[in-house]
Amino acid sequence: MIRDPYKLEQLLAEVRQFIKEECIPCEREVDQADEIPSHIVARMRSLGLFGHSIPEAYGGGGLTSEELCLVNMEVSQAATAFRARFGGNTGIASESLVVDGTEEQKQHYLPRLASGEITGCFALTEPGAGSDATALKTTAVRRGGDYVLNGLKCYITNAPIADLFTVFARTDPESRGAHGISAFLIEKGTSGLAVSLPYRKMGQHGSPVGEVILTDCSVPASSIVGEMENQGFRTAMKALNKQRINLAALCIGPAIRLLDEMVSRAASRQQFGQNIAEFQMIQQMIAQSNIEIHAARALLMETARKRDAGADVTMEASMCKFFASEMCGRVADRAVQVFGGGGYIADNAAELFYRDVRLFRLYEGTSQIHLINIAKRTMATAHEPSGS
Template sequence: MIRDPSAFNETLGALRRYVREQLIPREAEVEQLDEVPADLVDDLASRGFFGWSIPQAWNGGGMTTEELVLAAMELSQASVAFRARVGTNTGIGSEALVADGTPEQKARYLPLLASGALTGAFALTEPGAGSDATALTTSAVRDGDHYVLNGTKCFITNAPIAGLFTVMARTDPQDRSAHGISAFLVERGTPGLATGEPYRKMGQAGSPVSEVHLADCRVPADSIIGGVEGMGFKTAMKVLNKQRIHLAALCTGPAIRMLDEAVAWTCQRRQFGQPVASFQLVQALIADCQTEIQAARALILQTARQRDAGEDVTMQASICKYFASEMCGRVADRCVQMLGGTGFIHGHPIERFYRDVRLFRLYEGTSQIHQLNIAKRTIAAAGYRLGE
């Protein structure tokens, strides 16, 4: 749903110009520094990027799902570091609060997240609990009017710079299912919470990721999101259902950019006396890229509209993330192929995106996990129950 189509089209146009005139020219600087420079962070904050989908009641942009994915497709045509810097705030770092937070929790944290004054992080994954999130072992033991948290989280985006962590921990040690998990809000500076050194990664320079360590970390009992034990996994699934649609859009933007770069290069590069783009086998690569990009975009917009209409899009969100992330990988590979040796040289945008987008098929559910989820839900919808 787009609330005001005319105004939103202007917003998208301004965003498109900003990406091309301000962000893309500084991509090499971001990669070299391995961070988004402070002046750009301040500029992104002043333009409201951190609060795109945080409700207006808490000073956010209040974007609908459809508006969010359209904006994300524009922003993600620049280096993935830019969208990662703001993405946890307007995505997984705030969505648990938006979905299930108490009025007091929302009032305390959402305005800070929307302004960019506070950076959020979503701490679910553990060394032994990734695809099987219910296997998490981080514990939260009640001690009077506090909980004591112990455990280690890994692969947490923005952890090194985050000021607020949404931490999934097991409050019922006897219940090893999803029902024993609760979600906590933990501020940086809380004794017992520490973050590790940023990982050295294959790609996505400028997007810091690290471990989160909890050692006898005491948090007030009212730090549980929603104020109720045992609801953490349901909260996490609400977060991920929306974020998977968002991430699918963030996979589509880089694909659009890479195809634009490849078309420009193949139309200018000449071989055998003619532009490389005139060769039919190259045109086939271009056509396959464009077709898959358009298919992903249509799928994402359809699912976003369904979510805005209040429909259950659990399977559709999984389909979006699976298709768009795999699509982006295929586009990246074809674009490197179209550029030949140039596409393999460090410093070219396609070479950088080729490394950056590989992660899309891993986080927030690997492609294989999404395949299993989609198949199981399809079989169940047909009225069959396996294993009986």
């Protein structure tokens, strides 16, 4: 749902200018230094990028799903590290609070997340709990009015620089599966909470990812999101459902950028006395990429509008994430092919994005997990009564 087309177009134009004039020119610098310059982060704050999906009542932009998709397709046309810097705050790191937080928790944290004063992270994954997130072993034991947490989280985006950690731990030791898990809000500096140095990664340099280590970390019971014990996995799934729509948009943006790069390269590169754009197999790769981008965008926008209308889009969100992430990988591969040997050399967008977008098929649910979930829901729906 687009609430005010004129205001949205102004926002998109402002974001587009920031990405084109300030982010894209320093992509290689960020890739090499593995850090986003502080003046770029300051501009992100001034533009309100940290709070786009946080409700207006708490200092955010309150963007609808459809509006957020359009913005995300713009911001992701620069190297993925730029969006990752503010993406947690306006996505997965704030959504648990938005959907299930108490009013006191929302008032305390959401305005600070929206302004970029603090950086949030979402600590769910563990060494033995990835695709099977319910297998987590981090424990939270009640001791009087507090809980004591012990465990290890891994592959957590922004963990090395985070100020607020949404940590998922098992509060019911007798339970198995999704039941008995609670979500805790833990601030940086809390005794027993530590983070690792950032991992050295294949791509997405400039987006720090690391481990969260909990050693007898004591927090008050009021730290539980919504003060609802044993409901944390439900909270996580609510946050991930929306984030999968966001991520689909974040896969489409890089594909759009790569298509532009392919067209530019094909128009300027000559072989056999003519531009390679004249070769039909180059044209085929460009055409296939453009078709798939349009298909992904159509699926995404339909799903976003359905979500804004209040429909359950759990299966469609999985479809969006699966199709867009796989599509983006194919487009990135074609871009390297169009660039030829130059596409393997670290001085162009094809090489940079080829490394960056590979992660899309892994996080927020691997492609294989999404296929399983889509199949289950498809078969379940097939047996529902007509008209249900």
